[in-house]
Amino acid sequence: MRLLFLAVLRPHTGNAVTAQRIRDHLEAAGHVCLLKDALDYDSRLEVAELIRAAGAEAALALHAYRAGRLLRGHGIPFGIVFGGTDLNEDVNQGEKHRVMGKVLEEARFAVAFTESMRAAAGLQWPHAKGKIYVQTQGIATSPSTEFRWDTFLQRAEIAPRAGDVRVFLLVCGLRQVKDPLYLVDAFSEWHRQDPGVYLVIAGPEVDPVFTREVKAKVKSSAGVRLVREMPQEDLHAALRHCVALVNSSVSEGMSAAILEAMELEVPVLARNIPGNAAVVRHGATGLLFSDPQEFVQLAKRLVSDPTLGRDLGAGGRAYVGAHHGWRAERDTYQHLIRTLQAGASHQAC
Incomplete structure (x- = not known):
């Protein structure tokens, strides 16, 4: 399946590292994953053109507001991953809170890193409680052998x-x-x-x-x-x-x-x-x-x-x-993407 993955990809930030790791998980399952920086797109119209040009069948967003808002209304199944700032900071701003609620109405699933994040999201958007999963970040370090x-x-x-x-x-x-x-x-x-x-x-x-x-x-x-x-x-x-x-x-x-x-x-x-x-x-x-x-x-x-x-x-x-094993994280995201794949197949019929 061809997937569009939107995330904020400032180099050497936690969001970028997490997005790249999730992309690796999805590509290991045989999907084609087009990872794009959400900050490069100002409107859903631009993303609609990106979806068409890439032939994307489904999508994923890391950060419910900055990336998730761009995936609304395109007619392809998508999921979101909460980034932290969206739940801790953006939720306190009225318009951003409203937009994230709309995103969660359309999303097939949402991923929170902790039980407390899932509980916080459930309190803010009760209609989404049943679609929020918990998956901790998977960690694998690789220190340079040439570092001085x-x-x-x-x-x-x-x-x-x-x-x-x-x-x-x-x-x-x-x-x-x-x-x-x-x-x-x-x-x-x-x-x-x-x-x-x-x-x-x-x-x-x-x-x-x-x-x-x-x-x-x-x-x-x-x-x-x-x-x-x-x-x-x-x-x-x-x-x-x-x-x-x-x-x-x-x-x-x-x-x-x-x-x-x-x-x-x-x-x-x-x-x-x-x-x-x-x-x-x-x-x-x-x-x-x-x-x-x-x-x-x-x-x-x-x-x-x-x-x-x-x-x-x-x-x-x-x-x-x-x-925080990376294998459990891989299994979770591969399973969730299969639910999008089922949704894409249903829409195609």
Whole structure:
């Protein structure tokens, strides 16, 4: 079957990585999957032409608003995958909420990453409760064998101090919902007391205006560095050298970066929000903080207690192995696409 798959494909973002992984699952089942960036299309009319030109028989959208709205009214069966921002942020805006409700009326199925996301969607759109499935993200990491830590430190303008550099890596696209500046002041104060600790923020420049704010703040903050996005394989390799992966988001659907760090046995320090708390069990698979001061306290514990870091890393890896296998994810999406295939065949008759 020929499938159109719409998603927001900013390079090196969680949405792009997730979309590419789902595409691989579908192509492994023999489908032809045309993956397109939803941001390249301004109207459903443009997408109608794309469907016609591609000969698409069915479609899939990652993100109920940004991608899903473009699939309405074309007469082909489609499903959606909630991205996180749609349920956590867009749902609070009246027109976007209305549009997503219409999308869910037409969609044959919807996928949520967690039970709490499914429950939230069911409360907002009760008519869609019966078509929402839960499938966690499937994780498989592949660290680069050619990555050089000393080159990374140079790129981050960090001078080695006889092996005494300890890096906390915050991976995120530079946009307000990721709140990369949340910890900066508290971390800078700690760095002035302990010059060997650094917070490195790594990710693409998603919001140009906010990126300028981040750059200005980082430039004036001791112990905090900003680096551009890097290939996923290099990012995974870099994580292995860090004390912990950091997540300071205001909201999350399901952070792929957190799960990847867990799979790599790297401790996770995450802001205590529902999306993070759904995968990070405090003291077992990672650590959760509620404010910058608590973050520093927990970070200091990790620095002073290597055994804690090893235990959290082992717990995180065991959790990902038990709940985020890529094979289960593949089976789910291949099954759901077969339901679209049945719908396409019915329409053809």
